Amino acid sequence: MKNRNEPLLIFERSRAGRRATRMPPADVPVRPVEELLPADSLAVEPPPLPELAEPDVVRHFTNLSTQNMAVDTHFYPLGSCTMKYNPKRNERMAALPGLADLHPYQPEDSLQGLLHLLYELQQMLAEISGLPGVTLQPAAGAHGELTALMIAAAHFRRLGQQRTQVLTPDTSHGTNPASARMAGFQTVTLQSTPEGYVDLDDLNAKLSDQVAVLMVTNPNTLGLFDQQIREVSERVHAHGGLIYLDGANMNAILGVARPGDFGADMMHFNPHKTFSSPHGGGGPGAGPVCVSQALEAYLPNPLVGRFDSKYCLLEDRPHSIGRVRSFFGNVGVLIRAYCYLRTHGPEGLRRVSENAVLNANYLLSLVKHFLVVPHGDRCLHEFVASAAEVKKSRKIRAMDLAKRLLDYGFHAPTVYFPLTVPEAIMIEPTETESKETLDAFAETLFRILEEPWDRLQEAPLTTPISRPDEVQAARKPKLRWNSA
Ligand SMILES: *Cc1c(COP(=O)(O)O)cnc(C)c1O
Numbered sequence: 001m002k003n004r005n006e007p008l009l010i011f012e013r014s015r016a017g018r019r020a021t022r023m024p025p026a027d028v029p030v031r032p033v034e035e036l037l038p039a040d041s042l043a044v045e046p047p048p049l050p051e052l053a054e055p056d057v058v059r060h061f062t063n064l065s066t067q068n069m070a071v072d073t074h075f076y077p078l079g080s081c082t083m084k085y086n087p088k089r090n091e092r093m094a095a096l097p098g099l100a101d102l103h104p105y106q107p108e109d110s111l112q113g114l115l116h117l118l119y120e121l122q123q124m125l126a127e128i129s130g131l132p133g134v135t136l137q138p139a140a141g142a143h144g145e146l147t148a149l150m151i152a153a154a155h156f157r158r159l160g161q162q163r164t165q166v167l168t169p170d171t172s173h174g175t176n177p178a179s180a181r182m183a184g185f186q187t188v189t190l191q192s193t194p195e196g197y198v199d200l201d202d203l204n205a206k207l208s209d210q211v212a213v214l215m216v217t218n219p220n221t222l223g224l225f226d227q228q229i230r231e232v233s234e235r236v237h238a239h240g241g242l243i244y245l246d247g248a249n250m251n252a253i254l255g256v257a258r259p260g261d262f263g264a265d266m267m268h269f270n271p272h273k274t275f276s277s278p279h280g281g282g283g284p285g286a287g288p289v290c291v292s293q294a295l296e297a298y299l300p301n302p303l304v305g306r307f308d309s310k311y312c313l314l315e316d317r318p319h320s321i322g323r324v325r326s327f328f329g330n331v332g333v334l335i336r337a338y339c340y341l342r343t344h345g346p347e348g349l350r351r352v353s354e355n356a357v358l359n360a361n362y363l364l365s366l367v368k369h370f371l372v373v374p375h376g377d378r379c380l381h382e383f384v385a386s387a388a389e390v391k392k393s394r395k396i397r398a399m400d401l402a403k404r405l406l407d408y409g410f411h412a413p414t415v416y417f418p419l420t421v422p423e424a425i426m427i428e429p430t431e432t433e434s435k436e437t438l439d440a441f442a443e444t445l446f447r448i449l450e451e452p453w454d455r456l457q458e459a460p461l462t463t464p465i466s467r468p469d470e471v472q473a474a475r476k477p478k479l480r481w482n483s484a
Contacts, residue, residue: 014050069411079382079414079426082251082273090336104327115311119304121338130260133296136288137329142175144268144287149183150321151298163212171418176215196222207239217246221418223379233263250274252381255350266291271337284330300324355431356381366442382428398423404459408444
């Protein structure tokens with residue numbers, strides 16, 4: 001890790017007059033710039049760019065590239081986010097010139113390979129979800145939620161029903177109520193049982209002919225599968241409403257359970273979580289949406305179709321909600337997902353989930369010796385520990401543990417989510433980690449709990465920035481260097 005006192009910005013390393021290279025004077029006639037450009041287009045002075053020698057530039061950017069944690073350098077037990085290893089073969093496939101160099105305005109005839117791939121991806125997602133209609137367009141999970149809720153709105157408009165409400169459980173991801181509001185619905189919060197299951201009494205009290213959609217995450221954010229899901233769907237369907245499944249946790253049930261079979265009418269996938277394409281750092285994700293046959297007509301335009309062994313874009317679909325994203329969506333991510341699915345095949349995908357669940361339960365069995373894990377007998381792909389007791393006895397908070405883990409080379413788990421568990425620490429190891437990594441993580445967490453309180457307050461001690469003001473950092477990030 002970098003010395004904290006070293007300048008972080010390339011501007012701070014600048015020294016007037018330094019250069020990477022000095023070219024010899026031109027030996028051909030050169031016209032002065034004043035002759036080439038109108039006077040009002042010329043700057044008064046050159047822009048204040050940093051002036052450095054080449055090795056300083058190279059070292060600066062090479063060192064910067066090592067400042068952050070990444071799944072290629074560190075273990076990332078980030079609950080709810082499924083940060084698994086990204087196989088490099090997927091990167092190579094997505095970079096093949098035949099795919100990477102395509103132009104989206106090329107005629108369909110010259111895009112047959114890509115369309116074939118996207119068509120098969122639609123089919124595979126339909127098979128995994130148990131829902132036949134698929135759009136690959138949405139740019140992320142949250143965008144998939146919005147797309148699905150727009151589909152629901154179009155469906156009820158066509159039926160002539162004015163349904164205004166979307167039910168979201170109190171454990172739901174923040175994007176669920178946000179997407180519902182963006183799609184023009186009111187959100188109504190549904191209480192959960194202590195296990196994070198849908199509270200059936202509260203559901204009964206809130207169900208009415210005003211409810212358009214219930215959004216559920218199953219397995220839920222406590223890493224538990226809600227066995228009542230079929231009953232929940234039946235009740236919602238009996239009132240004419242739809243079930244939306246937030247598919248962020250699909251890594252736990254691939255090839256084991258299909259949302260379409262347990263009552264979902266719509267769902268999204270997060271290929272950057274479940275299907276190993278990279279995420280984080282603001283890079284593109286994707287949020288394919290699968291829907292039941294009854295809702296297929298509303299899917300965004302275009303879909304990828306096939307006629308007489310030729311692939312084409314289907315645009316003539318009068319009930320479609322229209323486009324939600326330019327061209328075919330974030331194709332690079334979709335190619336990586338396709339490659340991942342083909343690599344594993346149906347049996348392999350099931351093993352992915354089985355191993356994800358095995359790893360999470362193994363880690364749970366270690367962690368529960370020193371941290372309370374409410375509802376922690378068994379879990380699926382993740383579990384939620386709580387620092388509430390160590391906070392009471394020793395004033396150690398979930399945040400302190402998360403920050404100190406960074407010093408030991410572990411990315412912090414998700415903390416303070418779900419909101420229903422005090423001092424929540426949400427741990428999801430994924431299937432790509434070895435037993436040794438899981439052992440080392442648990443042992444480190446245990447050792448940190450034995451450390452002096454004041455050291456934990458100062459952690460992390462080895463990162464370039466220690467404890468930013470989290471609220472300020474999110475609300476007023478400083479994204480630009482000012483010379484003044
Ligand atoms: C990650 C996540 C989302 C949002 O997905 P993005 O791809 O980040 O937009 C929604 N719900 C849950 C439960 C998630 O974990």
